[in-house]
Each structure stands twice: as C-alpha cells, then as structure tokens.
Amino acid sequence: MDSPFPALCYARAMPKVIAVTSEKGGVGKSTLAVHLTGALSARGLLAALIDEDGRVGSSLRWSRRQEGGLGFEVLEPDDVKPKRVAGHDALILDTEGRPRRKELRQLAERADLLLLPSGVSALELEATRELLEFLDEAGAARHTRVVLTRVPPTGLAGEHAREDLREGGWTVCNTLVRHYAAYQKAAEAGVLCRDVRDPRAENAWHDILQLSREVL
Numbered sequence: 001m002d003s004p005f006p007a008l009c010y011a012r013a014m015p016k017v018i019a020v021t022s023e024k025g026g027v028g029k030s031t032l033a034v035h036l037t038g039a040l041s042a043r044g045l046l047a048a049l050i051d052e053d054g055r056v057g058s059s060l061r062w063s064r065r066q067e068g069g070l071g072f073e074v075l076e077p078d079d080v081k082p083k084r085v086a087g088h089d090a091l092i093l094d095t096e097g098r099p100r101r102k103e104l105r106q107l108a109e110r111a112d113l114l115l116l117p118s119g120v121s122a123l124e125l126e127a128t129r130e131l132l133e134f135l136d137e138a139g140a141a142r143h144t145r146v147v148l149t150r151v152p153p154t155g156l157a158g159e160h161a162r163e164d165l166r167e168g169g170w171t172v173c174n175t176l177v178r179h180y181a182a183y184q185k186a187a188e189a190g191v192l193c194r195d196v197r198d199p200r201a202e203n204a205w206h207d208i209l210q211l212s213r214e215v216l
C-alpha cells in the first residue's frame with residue numbers, strides 16, 4: 001500500500017480479501033474457498049469465509065451440515081460489518097456461479113487477490129485463459145492467480161497446464177490441488193477433507209495447506 005505513513009497502515013491491519021471466482025460453475029470454487037479458510041484457520045490465522053453465492057449458498061450449507069460448524073465463521077454478505085471483521089487476517093469470498101463481466105470487474109476492485117480455480121482439460125484451460133485476458137484488460141492481472149484444481153494425481157497434466165499458462169505470461173500457484181474423493185465426502189459431511197475417513201484425506205489436506213502458504 002502506498003502511504004507516507006506505512007506504520008499507520010500496518011496498525012490498521014485490514015484483512016486481506018481473497019476472492020475465489022470463475023465464469024463457470026462446478027470448477028471447485030466453494031471447495032477451494034472452504035478449505036483455504038480452513039487451512040488458514042488451522043495455521044492460527046483469523047480467517048472468515050463469506051458466501052456471496054446467494055443462489056446456491058453452498059459454503060453456508062456446507063457449514064450447517066453438522067452442528068459444530070467448520071471451526072471458522074461463515075458469513076453472508078449482509079453480516080460483513082467493519083467491526084465484525086476488524087482484526088481478521090483474511091476474508092475469503094466464495095463467489096456466485098455465473099458472474100457478469102461487470103460484477104467480475106467490481107470483484108477485482110474489492111479483492112486484494114483473485115484466485116481462479118481451473119481444471120486442466122483443454123476446454124477448461126481455454127475458458128480460464130479467456131477470463132485471464134478479460135481481467136488483464138480490466139487492469140486486474142497483477143493480483144490474479146490461477147489455482148489448478150481437480151488435477152489427476154497421476155501423470156503430468158497439472159505440471160503441463162501450469163507450464164503452458166506461465167509461458168503465456170499468467171501467474172499460476174505452484175500448488176496443484178489434486179483430484180481426491182475426500183473433497184466430495186467432506187462437502188457431504190459438512191467438514192474439511194482432513195476430517196473424513198478416506199485413505200487420501202491426508203494428501204488432499206496437504207495440498208490445501210501448501211496452497212494456503214502461497215496466499216498468506
């Protein structure tokens with residue numbers, strides 16, 4: 001932040017706003033937003049998830065599936081008052097399924113970081129490149145990063161997609177979030193992937209923790 005009083009800016013300690021968005025539905029936004037908030041919280045940071053997908057409200061429903069909740073706050077946009085989020089390290093926004101471009105532009109202005117989850121199939125990568133180009137024209141490329149997700153755990157599809165995007169000049173998180181059934185089970189049970197009974201749950205949680213260290 002440019003300020004003649006950097007110490008004052010630091011003292012104000014505004015939470016870092018991280019928006020998870022995409023133009024398509026079903027790419028893994030809610031899964032990523034829920035788990036990223038969980039991983040930041042597990043690391044001792046104060047993080048809250050804001051469910052901005054009013055139509056589906058999947059993060060909210062996820063958190064209400066079991067009584068104890070997810071171990072962090074899940075808020076609706078109307079709950080987000082400066083007093084309530086003061087002192088938080090991060091606010092993670094789970095955004096709506098098919099945003100209009102105008103909404104994407106506004107989101108880019110509100111967020112410190114835009115995370116774009118993308119699968120590694122040719123079609124998904126094409127859609128992701130289109131969105132990156134739009135965000136670039138909107139002046140938001142600097143704080144936009146692709147997160148490759150639902151990456152096949154075997155083979156090199158994730159590595160190749162990461163390399164191709166980087167060669168195109170885009171910023172891609174190092175962590176490849178691999179495809180594991182533990183995420184689906186976690187959504188069904190209203191918990192995080194580390195808490196489901198699944199032989200790969202630990203691998204899934206490892207990916208998320210690693211990703212969380214790249215963003216905060």
Ligand SMILES: Nc1ncnc2c1ncn2[C@@H]1O[C@H](COP(=O)(O)OP(=O)(O)O)[C@@H](O)[C@H]1O
Binds near residue numbers: 029097179
């Ligand atoms: N890394 C992953 N591995 C396996 N399944 C995943 C992964 N990420 C998301 N999914 C599954 O993909 C589907 C869509 O994910 P979701 O997070 O609801 O997407 P969106 O919020 O973008 O619509 C869900 O069934 C979810 O469990």
Ligand SMILES: [Mg+2]
Binds near residue numbers: 029030031053056058
């Ligand atoms: Mg969703």
